[in-house]
Amino acid sequence: MVAASCTHPLDLAKVRMQTAARPGANMFGTLLGVVKNEGLLAIYQGLSASLLRQATYSTTRFGVYEYLKEAVSTDKSKPPSTSVLLPISMFSGLVGGIVGNPADVVNIRMQNDKSCPPELRRNYRNAFDGVRRIIVEEGPKALFRGLVPNCVRGVLMTASQVVSYDRMKYLLVSGFGMDEKKRSTHFSASLLAGLVATTVCSPADVVKTRIMNAASNSDSAFGILVKAVKSEGILFAFRGWLPAFIRLGPQTIVTFLVLEQLKASGLGQKRPVLQQQSL
Known part of the structure; x- marks a missing residue:
């Protein structure tokens, strides 16, 4: 949530670029247009929806991943092998994608609302109002629109982000002699993880955004994909890559820096149970 608060404007620019009718302004041009016109x-x-999304989606995927990684770890001096971490991270991303889907639908709609014609704007007051109105106006099922591409993105994001972070950190420590506890190590590993995650997740992210922003349930993920490829070419899958990386890079860095500090503080660590002394 701290990371999302820092990078929300970049996330908004990414969503606006992904849902635009045709390629046009770059990230900075998109942000300037938002400021000028709105x-x-x-x-x-849409910040409230972004925070709700992190509180559900990210909390779930990080929590499940760390719990399972700890459960299967046999050597505390190094992370488990990639072959072990990948299925754990993919499962964690799947669970996170399911839990966070309703907030993600509201998040995308709120971020893109002002770019729609006035008659098509939804005007949600906040994330909870958005969830309530979707249930009332469209039915609870609409909260899980785009679930498949969102889960695919969650799987790809978690697998590429947390596994690459763990492996990069281990490589920096064991191969380059960096201190495992220093912020410079965490910064370097998270920056590389953000680059990997952005590239891997871009296609699923673009398709997911378009489905969740659609006005009806008539178009499937495959239909949207085929239509976009025909009209815009295969590179449509990487539209908004630069703002996505500029957003995801800092977000990944802040996320792991905060996470490492929380770990260092002892939060969540098992503490010995004090036995009552007999009188």
């Missing part, structure tokens, strides 16, 4: 505070439009 006001400075508009770059934080």
Whole structure:
């Protein structure tokens, strides 16, 4: 949630670029257009939904991954092998994608709302109002629109982000002699993890965004994919890559820096149970 608060304007620019009718402005041009046409505070439009998404999606995937990694770890001095971490991370991303899907639908709609014609705007007051209105106006099923591509993205994101972070950190420590506890090590590993995650997740992210922003359930993920390839070419899958990386890079860095500090503080570590002394 801390990371999302820092990078929300970049996430908004990414969503606007992914849902645009045709390729046009770059990230900075998109942000300038938002400020010019909608006001400075508009770059934080949908922040409540973004925070709700992190509180559900990211909390779940990180929590499940760390729990399972600890459960299967036999050597505390190094992480398990990639062949062990990958299925664990993929399962964690799948669970996170399911849990976080409702907030993600509201998040994308709120971020893109002002770019729609006035008659098509939804005008959710906040994330919880968005969830309530979707249930009332479209039915609970609409909260899970785009679930398949969102779960695919969650699997790809978690597998590429957390596994690459663990492996990069281990490589930096064992191969380059960096201190495992220093922030410079965490910064370097998380930056590399953000680069890997952005590239791997871009196609699923673009398709997911378009499905969740659609006005109806008529188009499937495959239908949207085929239509986009025909009209825009295969590179449509990497639209918004630069703002996605500029957003995901800092977000990954802040996320893992905060996570490492929370671990260092002892939060979540098992503590010995004090036995009552007999009187």
